[in-house]
Amino acid sequence: MKSIVMFVLATLMNGAGCVSSGLFHSKTISADEVIRNIQHNKAVVYTLCTIEGNLDFTKIQGFPSSGTTDVSTINIPLYFESCTFTGKVSAFKNNNKRINTCRFNNNASFNNCYFKDEVDFNGASFGQILLLTKSIFDKPASFQACLFENDVRIDETFFSNNLLMQESVIRGNFWAKQATIYGQLSLQQADFWQNASLAAISVHKYADLGLANFRRAAFFEYGEYFNKVNFNGAVFASRAEWNKTKFHQSVDFSNTTFLSTPVFNNMELSGELIRDNIKYINGILDSNQLKKLIPVYIQANPVP
Numbered sequence: 001m002k003s004i005v006m007f008v009l010a011t012l013m014n015g016a017g018c019v020s021s022g023l024f025h026s027k028t029i030s031a032d033e034v035i036r037n038i039q040h041n042k043a044v045v046y047t048l049c050t051i052e053g054n055l056d057f058t059k060i061q062g063f064p065s066s067g068t069t070d071v072s073t074i075n076i077p078l079y080f081e082s083c084t085f086t087g088k089v090s091a092f093k094n095n096n097k098r099i100n101t102c103r104f105n106n107n108a109s110f111n112n113c114y115f116k117d118e119v120d121f122n123g124a125s126f127g128q129i130l131l132l133t134k135s136i137f138d139k140p141a142s143f144q145a146c147l148f149e150n151d152v153r154i155d156e157t158f159f160s161n162n163l164l165m166q167e168s169v170i171r172g173n174f175w176a177k178q179a180t181i182y183g184q185l186s187l188q189q190a191d192f193w194q195n196a197s198l199a200a201i202s203v204h205k206y207a208d209l210g211l212a213n214f215r216r217a218a219f220f221e222y223g224e225y226f227n228k229v230n231f232n233g234a235v236f237a238s239r240a241e242w243n244k245t246k247f248h249q250s251v252d253f254s255n256t257t258f259l260s261t262p263v264f265n266n267m268e269l270s271g272e273l274i275r276d277n278i279k280y281i282n283g284i285l286d287s288n289q290l291k292k293l294i295p296v297y298i299q300a301n302p303v304p
Contacts, residue, residue, distance in 0.1 A: 031055040031087060038074055047081040054087035054117075058100040069123075070100045077106040077128075084114045092122040099123070110135055121146060129172070132157050140183065143168060151194075154179050165190055166208070176201055187212050188230075198223055209234055210252075220245050228271070231256050242267050253278055 029046075031053040037044050038060060062070030072091075091102035101123035109131040118139040125147040133155045140162040151172035154163075162183035167190065174196040185207040192214050200222040207225055211233040218236055221243035229251040236256065241263040250271035257279040 028052050031085075032059075035059045038076060038078075041076055044076060045079045046083050048083070049080075050084045050086065051080075052086050055085060055089045056093070057091040057102045058093040060102070062100050065101075068098050070098055071103050072100060073103045073105065075105045078104070078108045078110075080110045080113050082112045083110075084116065086116050088117045088120065089115060090118075090120040091124045092120050101125075103127070104130075107131070115139070115141070118142075126150065126152075129153070137161065137163075140164065148172060151175065159183060162186070162205075169193070170196075173197070178202075181205075181207075184208070189213075192216065192218070195219070203227070203229075206230075214238070214240065217241075225249070225251070228252075232274075236260070236262065239263075241265075244268075247271065250274060255279070 028050040029052065031051050034044065034046070034051060034055055035057075038057075057074060058072050060072035060074060062072040065071040091104075093100040102121070103125045105127040107128040107130075108126060109129070111131055111133050113132075113135045115135065115137045116139070119137060119141040122142050122144045123146065124143070127149050129151045130148060131153045133153050134157060135154075136158045138160050141159055142162075142164045144164050144166050146165070146168040148168065148170045149172065151174070152170055153175040155175050156178045157176075157180075159179070159181040160183070162185075163181050164184075164186045166186045166188040168187075169191045171193040173194045174192055176196075176198045178200045179198075180202045182204045184205045185203045188208045189211045190209075190213070192212070193216070195217045196214055197219045199219050201220075202224045204226045206227050207229045210230045212231075212235075214234065214236045216237070217239040219239075219241050221241050222245065223242075224246040226248045228249045229247060232252045233255045234257075237259045239260055240258065243263060243265045244267070245264075246268045248270050250273070251269065252274040254274050254276040255278070259281060261280075
């Protein structure tokens, strides 16, 4: 055990620390210092730090990828624990003539962190896990058209504004259990290759999951949606469950495709249920089949 502790301490001392303990003290560091450590392949391990200024990963030298796109590659793992980011955190830049995105080849962990400004990772790709668990985002967080080759975790994360992930591909598991989103949620045209858990999620503005592709199980149980929800054109290839899910306004299931029997036990609905042209396996659900899947009692038991 002693050797493990010494290894961790040595890693922090050789890389980046800010650990608040008998040996280290919490402090403020510049975002540029983080970038310099990445450029020199030093360990990026920050605990209880305040990162001052804009953290721009596109400052890592980019190389042409295709057309007008340059890609900055970050090979070392990133670990931020209980840190505060005062400025923007970005991995995307549009210079009109050229676009710069980022590739993260190792784990990127932002656990229990606080983001005071916008977060923009549009077009980024992640070779390993992206972890944002129990973090707080004060401004919009955007991960549009990203490629996630491993798991994405936003469990118990709080978004004061929008969370945008449309057109992203998630090849690992997607975990959003007990996440709270006070702005809009967009997973439009997102492609989920493994299980997607949005259990007990809370979304206060419009939630758009239209044309999303769920290749494995999708769980929405105990979720609560305070505004309109759109599943129009979504495909559910495996289990899909809405047990005890609450919809305060209308929900649109029109043109959705279910390749397995969905579960709607004790779902509560206050607004309109739009269910035109729902496709079930190799046919189209008629009204009698639909009543069996989406019980009539949800209309008689609106959300308080």
